Amino acid sequence: MMKQTELATFAGGCFWCMVQPFDEMPGIERVVSGYTGGTVENPTYEQVCSNQTGHYEAVQITFQPDVFPYEKLLELFWQQIDPTDAGGQFFDRGESYKTAIFYHSAEQERLAEQSKVKLQESGKFSKPIVTEIIPASVFYPAEEYHQDYYKKNSAHYNRYKTGSGRAKFIEDHWKNNDGKKDIIQSLTPMQYEVTQNNGTEPPFRNEYWDNKEEGIYVDIVSGKPLFSSTEQYDAGCGWPSFTKPIDEEEVDEKMDFTHGMVRTEVRSKTADSHLGHVFNDGPGPNGLRYCINSAALKFIPKNELAEKGYERYSVLFD
Structure with missing residues (x-):
């Protein structure tokens, strides 16, 4: 009997840093880096990161909801980003690096809105949560060299995650010291x-x-x-x-x-x-x-x- 799967799509800034947190979790079958939310068919990395197409860098996750529910994906997503930054993420600026949750169903929209309200009311951040919640649209996989970047180029990936400020932000804001x-x-x-x-x-x-x-x-x-x-x-x-x-x-x-x-x-x-x-x-x-x-x-x-x-x-x- 085949296990039921669903799609989840998240934009969290540079997609290199949004694969590893999900990739090794139980019930996650695939994590693909790509582009979504724009107006141009088959955009290239150069077009997207220069803000020519309206696309977000994003990851699309194929998951088994009975093993790793969508609520858990949302929780993990929030813990990778600065949800109060409307202009990008860390030292990556521009619309292609903004954060967003792209929902694939009415239930995903409901859960995403609920989790956003819960995060705002938690008081963890004094500024408003600005991450958008948007209907999913066409998702274009990124070029092959971007896929599983944390595995293919682990040394550069780790330097980038640290140098961009993401690693310190996660440590400072998401750890219960x-x-x-x-x-x-x-x-x-x-x-x-x-x-x-x-x-x-x-x-x-x-x-x-x-x-x-x-x-x-x-x-x-x-x-x-x-x-x-x-x-x-x-x-x-x-x-x-x-x-x-x-x-x-x-x-x-x-x-x-x-x-x-x-x-x-x-x-x-x-x-x-x-x-x-x-x-x-x-x-x-x-x-x-x-x-x-x-x-x-x-x-x-x-x-x-x-x-x-x-x-x-x-x-x-x-």
Whole structure:
């Protein structure tokens, strides 16, 4: 039986930065960069970004609403943008970089309007929310070199996201630092040492190194999903090992030169927790081994996902 899919279309400034947040989420089948809302057929990137055609840079998402509902897409969309900027996004200026939600149905319009009102009333921003809510129109896929840019040119993508000001804006406006402080104060000494002081717990004497139960692992501080038991394997090292994260957007990699070694550290993006390290000796298709401290993780069993608010990740175990 084929799973039902729908389309969602969002403009959030440079479309390079609007793919990765959605791409790795459960229930997302495809994210395409392109142009919409203009008056010229088959526009080129040069025409659009020079504001000659009236198009917005946008992404069109094919998703399974029973796995990742439209409401969740809207929530994730808002967290990538400055919704109070009417002239573009960050250092990209002009109509092609304005933000908009392009609805494909009356229900999408209702949910979009509802989410916009909710954001305005939340008080998160003192200025008005100016993101437009517009009927969807013809969507033209962008040139191939723009598709999945964060994968094809990851170094340039990361420099751009930081240099444009987007990364800092997201950190400053969408992270709950007060809640993080409260949670950090409740950590056990080992959890604190690992996540806040870049420590390492003893091998073979930690909670999840030989866990065989199905479920997901979330950040002990932020609660953000990080890894799934479907990608866990016994690497013989004494720590939980995974071939890939659930959401690559939530995992940062940094060079680590401590202890006379050159390694790649793994940190969680939302909480900036130290998680462990990633090595190039894994069994998966990418050849990676994410060696993670149990103390940085909290395990959510498969049968508790709905109860704990992680129901959409049940699809990982179908």
